[in-house]
Structures are given as structure tokens and as C-alpha cells.
Amino acid sequence: MEIDPFIFRLSIFILAIFIGYYVVWSVTPSLHTPLMSVTNAISSVIIVGAIIAALAGSSEDLFNIANIFGYLAILLAAINIFGGFLVTQRMLAMYKKKKDKK
């Protein structure tokens, strides 16, 4: 009997939680705000689902209700991706060491 692909995905999920656990504990507390904004940006990778929802399906019926939700989700996720990464970049650029200044 073959293993259900769901089990593979579940394994990836559980292992990724552990990776997240150890990686996030190593984040320095002074960078916790950029951490939040960058996690925000990467969770918008949900845009891949939105792209499939918007593009796939029959092409003669471009704006059926499912596609429209896909386009709206693309819009929201795009705001988040650009906003999240750029604001993180802006914040990180401000963190300077003492020596750099002199």
C-alpha cells in the first residue's frame, strides 16, 4: 500500500514548524519588529493560490465568480508582498553599528 501524499505534506509541515522554532529563537530581540514585517511578507506567498485561481479555468468565461476572488486575492497579497519587503528593507537599513558612524 502506498503512503497517502497528505502524510508527506504533514511531515513537511511538522518539520517546518521545528525549523521555524529554532530559527526564530535565534533572532535577536532588537529585530523583532522586522521579523514581524518579513513574516508578513512571506506569508503572502498565498498569492500562488490566487494566481492559479485567477488564471486557470476556461478562458471564455474570464470573470466568473471564482476568478474574481482570485484577482482580489492577488491584489491584497501584492500590497502585502511589496509593502512588507520594502518596509523591512527600510527598517533594516536604519540599524547601524557605532563604528559605521565615525
Added chain:
Amino acid sequence: MISVNLLAIFYLISGVLFILALRGLSSPETSRQGNFFGIIGMSLAIVVTILSVGNFSSGFIYLLIFLVIGGSIGAFIAFKIPMTAMPELVAGFHSLVGLAAVFVAISAFLNPEIFKLGTPGNIKIASIIEMSLGAAIGAITFTGSIIAFLKLRGIMSGSPITFYGQHYLNLFLGLILIGLIYYLCKSQVDTWFWLIIGISLFVGVLLIIPIGGADMPVVISMLNSYSGWAAAGIGFTLENTALIITGALVGSSGAILSYIMCKGMNRSFFNVILGGWGATEQKSSTSDKEQKPVKNGNADDAAFLMKNASSVIIVPGYGMAVAQAQHALREMVDTLKKNGVKVSYAIHPVAGRMPGHMNVLLAEANVPYDEVFELDEINNDFANCDVAYVIGANDVTNPVAKSDPQSPIYGMPVLDVEKSKSVLFVKRSLSPGYAGIDNDLFYRDNTLMLFADAKKMTEEIVKSL
């Protein structure tokens, strides 16, 4: 067109790049590179998805239009937003992730064929469960974040809103949600699905309204975590590795931050979530308030004390963010340093309205990050320091947390400000802080109160230095 297996490999690569993005944040030097990895991972995921669908008809044009519009809005916000508004911004972004998750779940439910999940009315049971969970958590994240946004922005009062039977109502609604998901699996009627989303939207509001302003660091981290779990739920539905990995990363990241914040207040997670802490304690403490003498000072006194000190520790809090005093503060510190005074900054884990809030503001004011210390790193130094300059912080310095087991904040880790030779306390009035308890520090002999707006007072001190 890309084969399914190749596509899965690319998603795995972008998942790994996201892990590296978070890893980079372990130090400010590597953080910029980390952010770059994140951007590459995201671009990769988007490009291969478009290629895999391989539909470059008019639909593709619309996709680009929406991408560009959304991207410009995001970029505009990112460049315009003042650093003091960062908590609101993050809350606002969380709400968008939540809503996007809901939208993707809706389109998967209405048109399951494109995701290869079955046909409408006959979707695989596992997919139904995954997409309803994704939609429910997404909806809770959406409305919860909006409430958090309104509270942080000051549009809605930051005081907790509680009513009788609140927790039972939440429990009841939670049970209804489980029941609805069960019925949706059995009959796949549209109505159940819409009801799940509707009730979840309502639950999101109910969950956040009882939580007070100063508990916002926990709320933001918690919503961060939720947005991750919502993404993971959708990732399972769409069988997409990049989404599953990212969801797990973000989910655990938010959970860890919530834990750190709760620990910083010595409260259990449930205690914060159930809310209403400040509201009940406030009454008991204001009733037995007695007039105790305080020493009142002005900018000249403060300038004199600090100029003649050999070391000064600055303790910033939310008041500094409200008054936007960080630039004035840096100016003051520069002048002090010219006079040979050693200055460092002490940051309590829950200072401000989100994790790391104070650090970002100080970084904005060009304070080098190696002068800024965490609670554990600097707490012993207060004993050897001449002046502690408390600007906009209150509860996190209250010695009562160490001495009085009756106090609601007893056991909370606090900065040992009272151990320094003298304490300068910039505050607008003697009113108690968020926890609603009097700060013992105000009445100590070595405390000098500076009653003024944090920014104005700091500017005046700069002048008299």
C-alpha cells in the same frame, strides 16, 4: 509549461529561501541579505506558478494589472509610513493576509476543478476540512487585525471591552464552527461554507475587543501566528509545499513572539487572551490613593544631574513613541557623550506596542544598535549607574513587581531602575500606568519627577546642557 515535479522542486527552493530570510535576522549585519533571500524566494514562487498555469491570454494581462496596482499601493505605504506607526501597519498587513486566505479558499470551494480537488458539491473530504480551516482562521485574522489596527491607531479606545458571558459566547461560537465544518463535509452545501466564514469574521472581533492597549504586543504576535496557520491551511488544500513551509514558519514565529511577550509580563497566554486585566484592578488601586510627597524637578535640574554623571541609562517606553521623542533623545545623548558621559539604553521586552518597537524607533534616530541592551544584559548595570532617565515607561520599572505579592504585576521582570543613584522620570502626570497601579518609584528619595511631554522635556534638557 513546467512539469509538476519540477514545480514542486521550485516551491521547495523558495521555502528554503524563506527559512534563510528568517535566519538572516539573527544579527543586523546579515539581516539585509536575509531580506534579499526572501524577495528572491517570493519572485521565484510567483514566476513558476504563472509558468505552470501557462495561460498567457487576456487573463494574464489582468493578473499583471492587479499585481502592479497592489504592488504600487504596498510600495507607497512602505515608503510613506512613519516608523512610529509600525504596529498599526503590521496589524493592517495581517488583515490583508487573512482576507487573501479567505478569498483563495472561496475560489477553491467554488471552482475546485482548477485545483484538482474534485467537482463542486463533490470535493475531497480532506480538502474540505483544510479549506474551511484556512478560511476560518483567515477570517478571524482579518477582523481581529482590523480591531487591533483601530485600537493601535486610536480610532477605537484602547481600553478592554468586556461583557457578561463573553467567554461562553466565544466557546459556543467555536463549537458551532466545528459543527458547521462537520456538516459541510457531509453535505457540501454552500450555505454552511458562507456561515463558517461569517461566524469566523464575528469571532475575530470578539476575540480582540476584550484585550487592552498595552497587551497589544501579544495580540499582534498572535495574529501574526494566525496568519501563518491560515496560509498553511490553504497550502494543504492546494497541495503547495511553499505555502505549507511558509505557513509553519510564520505560525511558529508568531507563537514564539507571543510567548516572549507573555513572559515579559509574567502572565499566561490565556490570561492575556481572556483580557480585562487593567479594567478590574484599576478600581481597587485608585480608591486607597493617598497623597505622598514627590520631588518635582525641571529641565535645568535634570541637565545638571546628567552632565555631572559618569554613566546614564535611558529607559524608553511607549510614551516616547507617542511623543515622537526619539530624535530629541538622540540629540541629548550626543551632547552628553561630548561631555564624557557613558550612555546606554535599556529595553524591556514589552516596552511599546509591538515586539522590538523601541529598537526600531531608536534605530530610526540613528542610535547605534550596540548601545541598546535587553533587560537581562543591562539589569545589573543600574547599580553602578548615576542617572536613569525613564522616558515614557512606567509599569516596567515598578519595583512593586519584586516586593509586593499582592500586586497584579508581581513577578513580572522589571528594570532595576531604583538601584541607580538618581532616577529622572519624564511623565505627563502622576497617573498610574496601564496596569492601573501606582508606581512606588515616584515617591522615592532619589527620584526626580519631570512633569512634561517627553519630547518637550528632552528638548529643554538639550538646551540647558
